[in-house]
Amino acid sequence: MTPQKFGYMNDVDRLIEQTSVSQVLAHYGKPLPEKDSGEHRMDCVFNEDCADSQYGNLTVKLNDVINRIYCHTCKVRGNLLTLLHGLETHRPPTGGRLRGEEFKTAVAKLREIAGQPSENPSPVSSAPVIAESFHPTPQARPSASASSSATSSAAAKLTNTPLHRHEKEAARALANLHEELIVDVSEMSPEAAQYVRSRSWMTPELMKKWGV
Numbered sequence: 001m002t003p004q005k006f007g008y009m010n011d012v013d014r015l016i017e018q019t020s021v022s023q024v025l026a027h028y029g030k031p032l033p034e035k036d037s038g039e040h041r042m043d044c045v046f047n048e049d050c051a052d053s054q055y056g057n058l059t060v061k062l063n064d065v066i067n068r069i070y071c072h073t074c075k076v077r078g079n080l081l082t083l084l085h086g087l088e089t090h091r092p093p094t095g096g097r098l099r100g101e102e103f104k105t106a107v108a109k110l111r112e113i114a115g116q117p118s119e120n121p122s123p124v125s126s127a128p129v130i131a132e133s134f135h136p137t138p139q140a141r142p143s144a145s146a147s148s149s150a151t152s153s154a155a156a157k158l159t160n161t162p163l164h165r166h167e168k169e170a171a172r173a174l175a176n177l178h179e180e181l182i183v184d185v186s187e188m189s190p191e192a193a194q195y196v197r198s199r200s201w202m203t204p205e206l207m208k209k210w211g212v
């Protein structure tokens with residue numbers, strides 16, 4: 001392991017420790033824990049079927065950074081990154097543990113949610129990828145122009161609120177993400193389609209907004 005890589009992992013550990021469960025849940029429009037400690041229960045984010053089981057709850061330990069989550073039905077366990085992966089993809093980590101690309105994607109997403117810009121070029125930085133793969137549609141163009149550094153830094157100076165900055169970063173990510181999103185129910189996996197159909201309020205617009 002190179003020193004640089006080691007620094008990256010330290011960074012990630014700190015990020016996981018410093019980002020609250022509430023920040024992540026709020027980002028995905030989920031109900032927030034009513035307390036600061038103990039356990040929070042929510043629907044399993046990894047398997048739709050878990051909701052049908054009598055044990056179908058995901059336990060989120062609010063004080064335990066390492067063993068943060070555990071599903072009593074599908075037995076998926078992990079930390080905040082694993083939770084985020086589930087919220088994002090509605091699947092357990094491939095092979096049971098978050099690693100490789102899934103890990104990096106989750107870290108990048110957590111950085112966004114935490115409002116933490118990646119300072120130096122790191123393996124997580126997805127900026128060059130955005131520039132290469134982004135083909136703006138008329139709909140996405142406003143987000144794209146908002147992400148040009150001149151515009152966003154000027155806007156940040158004007159308003160200078162963390163929330164505003166957070167929204168900008170989320171918008172920037174959406175500019176990249178929306179291409180990969182499947183919002184047409186007919187293109188989804190049966191499980192995902194069932195999930196969406198069972199939630200009539202889940203419109204394509206909302207799904208795009210939340211990055212479902």
Ligand SMILES: [Zn+2]
Nearest residue numbers: 044050071074
């Ligand atoms: Zn589960």
